[in-house]
Amino acid sequence: MSVSVHPSRSAPTAGPIHEHRYAALAVLCVSLLIVTLDNTILNIALPALVRSLHATESQLQWIVDAYAVVFGGLLLVAGTMADRTGRRKVFLIGLALFAAGSAAAAFSGSVTALIWSRAAMGVGAACIMPSTLSIIADLFRDPRERARAIGLWSATSGLGIALGPIVGGWLLERFWWGSVFFVNVPIALAGALAAWWLVPDSRDPLRRPLDAVGAPLATAGLLLLLWAIIESPVRGWDAAPTLAFGACGLALLTGFGLWERHTAHPMLYLPAFRDRRFSVAMAAVAMAIFALMGALFLLTQYLQFSLGYSAFAAGIRILPVAGLLAVTAPLSIRLDRLIGTKAVVALALTVIVSGLLWLSRLSVTGDFGHALPGLLLLGAGAGLAIAPSTAAVIGSLPPQRAGVGSATNGTALQTGGALGVAVIGATLAARYQGDMVAVLTGRPVPPAAAHAITGSLGGALDVAGRAGGPAGRLLAVAARSAFLDGMRLALTVAALVVAAGVALVLVALPSRASDRASDRASDRASDRASDRASDRA
Incomplete structure (x- = not known):
């Protein structure tokens, strides 16, 4: 998920009105939708990738993270490139790369090919997202219209996250696993054709150098x-x-x-990190996404492999997370005004810890009703954390640095999600493999079957199904038990990480913007020095 923005530092406040600006806004929002959709649509397809490509747990992590790491890593530089060379040009290049990467992913014949295709999609996404908001800032010159347009842009981003599991499940019920990627191709191509006619080009006259x-x-x-x-x-x-x-x-x-x-000409505005409201709030939002994306990586497999739900049914059951996130996000802004950022963010992370600990208590004999309270806590905590943390990050910067700060915040979101999948997934894999190696010790299992069994729960269930009989049933029970054992440990580790975030917020995050007044004088001096150095260069 992402709320990354990179508007031009010189976005005009008055100027000619573009006749087709709302049609152009629709094109930009639909293009953004497929980028944000891809953050969650893949999770529901992970069991299908295990069955079709025989992907192991570590390979599943790479399939998810290749997109997030490249997306987050190139977000800042892609935004700067769009400002320098032309936003529509970079936007169209991004759509072309995203469509090509999606087509390659849909027809990948191996895990390696799929990982590289996902990385190409990340390059395209990094070009698309910052360009959309910069174009909107140029299209809508009236401040009130611009605020409405950016509101629609933000709502589209959230809608993509919510629709991902359901759209992915619906596609998997009717088509092959590659359909969750191929669906992007016609949308991206149609968006590029429409953008060519409807979206005007623009660029930042200041043209900051690329890092x-x-x-x-x-x-x-x-x-x-x-x-x-x-x-x-x-x-x-x-x-x-x-x-x-x-x-x-x-x-x-x-x-x-x-x-x-x-x-x-740094890609990051480093003086901002000395402001605790900026740095601690960014760490908090990264931890919230760390927990959310890492937990979803496990839970989509748990719902399908352990509880036996179809892809679409599992997608429906993930929806409460996104729904409660959408409900609590506006509430968090009101709470922020009443009790301050520190209290709201600390409460939000505590709710996430509670959700993780609840989910870590799931048993082999449990059902979705046992998991639901944990999912609701996870969604509520993420919704309460993201909006006030992001507002603190942006509000801690001077107006001319808002674009850089927003893009930095988006990078933190993508990086936090990637680390969540990596750390939580690796913890699960280590425990699962250890348990299954112990189960197989001393048993005459062919090497290929042993590799499939220890590689993933899906691989073990496939071997168990082919074996059949009492041995197959015992293997399936052992594999599900080992997966749940690993999931419980991984979610406990995630809870400890987020609990450390609660302590950090309580100790270091200022409650309100006025709490950091003493820090701003030095930041302004650093800002002026940085700008003078940039001007001289």
């Missing part, structure tokens, strides 16, 4: 770190490749921080 070094450093560093986390259950935490890739990832991310600190 051509920062983006690859950040993206490569995060990819290497995620590789170490995701592959650790298979290769071992102390294995040489795990340690090497993890160390290289941390080194690249450190290099990114040093580069951003010294370059005249």
Whole structure:
């Protein structure tokens, strides 16, 4: 999910009225819909990928994270490129890349091909999302009209998250697994044709230079770190490749921080991170998405593999998460005004912890009724956390830095979701594999079958179905028990991570904007110095 924005720093407040601006807005919103839809539509298809491509748990994590990491890693630089070279041009390129990546994903014959296709989709999404909002800021010159247009843009983003599981389930009931990707192709192509006629081009007259070094450093560093986390259950935490890739990832991310600190045109506005309202609020929203995306990664498999629901039925049962998120998000803004950001965000993260702990108590004999309260708590907590945290991030910056801050917040959302899938998924995989290896020890199981059994719950159930008889039934029971054991541990770990976030918020997050007045003088001085350096360059 994402609320990333990257409007031009020089967005006009008055000017000519574009005749087809509302038609253009519809084109932009529908294009945004497929980008946000893809954050959740895939989760419901994970069991189908296990059955069709024989994907293991670690491979499922890569299929999900390849999109999120590339999307988040390129979001800032793509927004800057759109401002410099033309927003419609970058938007159209993004739609073309997204359509091509979706078509390649739909007809992928292997897990590796699917992962690379998902990465290509992430490049397209990074070009589409910031361009849409920058174009809207240029199209709607009247402040009241612009506010309504941005409201529709935001609602579309939330709608995509809510519709993803249901649309994915509906498609899987009627077509093959690739349909969850192929559905993007005609929408993206139609959007590109409509945008060519209806959407005017625009660019930022200031034309900030591209940070051509920062983006690859950040993206490569995060990819290497995620590789170490995701592959650790298979290769071992102390294995040489795990340690090497993890160390290289941390080194690249450190290099990114040093580069951003010294370059005249940084991708990130580093002085903002000294403001606790900015940095702690961003950490809080990343933790909320960490828990939400990581939990959904597990629960969509639990609903289908353990409880036996079809893809569409599982999608319907995930809907309460998105529904309650949509209900509590507006309420969180009112609570923020009444009791302050610190109290609301701490409460929100505490609700998420409660939901994770509730879900960690699920048993093999449980049903959806046992899981529902945990899902509702998870959705309510995420809804309460995201809006006030995002408002704190944006409100802590001067107006000319709002675009950079919003794009940084969007990057934090994507990165938090990717880390959630990686960490929570790796914890599940490690426990599941350990349990199943113990079950198979001393039994004459062919290597190919053993690999399928230890690779994923879906693989184990497939082997059990082919074996049949008492042995098959015993294997299915053992595999479901091992998966649930791993899921309980993973959700407990996630609860501990978010609980640390509660402590951070209570200690470090200012309750209201006025609480940070003493910090702003130094930030303004740093801002002026940074701008002078940029002007000289």
